[in-house]
Amino acid sequence: MQPGRDWRGPDGSPDDAEEKRPPKSYVFICCAPHGRVGVSTTARLWSDYFLASRRGFVGFDADPHEPDYAPRFSGRVQNVDLASTQGQIAMIDRLLVPDGEAKIIDLWSRSYDRFFTLIQDIGFVEEARSKNVEPIILFHADASQASPAAAWSLANALPTVETLLTYNEGAAPLGPDAHERLALYPPHRRLKIGALDALVSRALQPPDLSLSWFLIEPPSDMSLVVRAGLKSWMTPVFSQFRAFEMRRALEEATWLI
């Protein structure tokens, strides 16, 4: 996750085993069994988070018909059709390359079942772990009754994979029993994407708007109010991403034990 990271122990002496190990490669699987719940937005935010912190990533947009994620990061995000074996190879074989770069999947809701069945059938998680590749599921909740059941089913199918319950307050508000649903997940296993004002939300739409560039150099023709709105929306999201990374880094720092 952090290229060039120093694997030395606390006394400064190099740990041979650690030093030879490439940094862990994370695979962020942004998914939901239902559409229009903010999956592509999360994939986009993670992508811009890596770019804003001057790190690369490799992305996959698994909607072959109306891709929203791929056009925003041309050259970095590949559009794949998981209904074909070729598409599966193009994505999954690449996910398993232990190059230390984050991989981000925007999983089309219609490919949800197919993808998770496939990775269980072919033993993806075990193979990934053997290559120091760590899958993380960002399950996007919605207000439907089927959503908690789908999350439970997925957690049972892949019990060793960390799942972050992701809820996009703008795209899919959880409704009156939100507290009950969220209470099932400890705070560090939740990811909240706040709601955006309609006007600010519209400013997000153009495919050529890069959020990472926006942070460095906001477009001069953008309203000050919109700029402030976007920034205050992105900041807590990026803070959660950073908190996730720091927690994982601490968990993986075996020399502290």
Added chain:
Amino acid sequence: MKPAVILVGADKGGVGKTTVSRALLDYLAANNILTRAFDTESPRGTLKRFHGPVTEVVDITETSDQMRILDTLNSAQIKVSVIDTRAGALGATLRALRDVGFLDAVRAGEFSFTLLHVLGPSIASLDEIAETAPFIDDANYFLVKNHINATTFFEWDPVTNRKYFEKVNPSGEIVIPKLDEMAYEQVEIAGTSFSTFVANKTAGGEPANASFVLRGYVRTWQAKIADELNRVRLLDLLAQR
């Protein structure tokens, strides 16, 4: 265990006899059963291409080749022999086995004999069931439904289904699931056993560079076949004394 012969056959071509034989050889190897194989597709031998070290190409109609297989059953260190019959040769092979007294020896308990009759999705293939019936009294006879495509083996038509499948009393049915086409083709290109492909090795034992997805498809397919063979207790049948 007494010497065992497993005959994989069908008279109809293109039903996947060699694929079943290959899967079977991998299954036996995975269970530490030393096996030798005979490929009756003389002189070419498709099975030999994938399982070269354990496979001999023979012409089952030739007396000398019949002797190579049957006369060595008792003396060979390897107790399990798999015979992959070429298309159109199942009937001839069974007749040859009867004529040389092998089926009598099976009846006498000298050898165990298992016939995996591979069925295809055609009436012609089902017709073979009746033709096979006279030879299977003492055999462990399994109908193998090889789902090389989306065939249902006429299960949707009970009259047709009964007409063929009630003619014999098989020990069981073995269902071979469909393998992803691209995975199958990649193993063909690699020219290795399915297990070697899954292990990402070349035929020479060098590291290969096969897709993990395709290897996963093959591994899952093998596991399902192993479940089927376990279900019919094939290993127990082979271990009989």
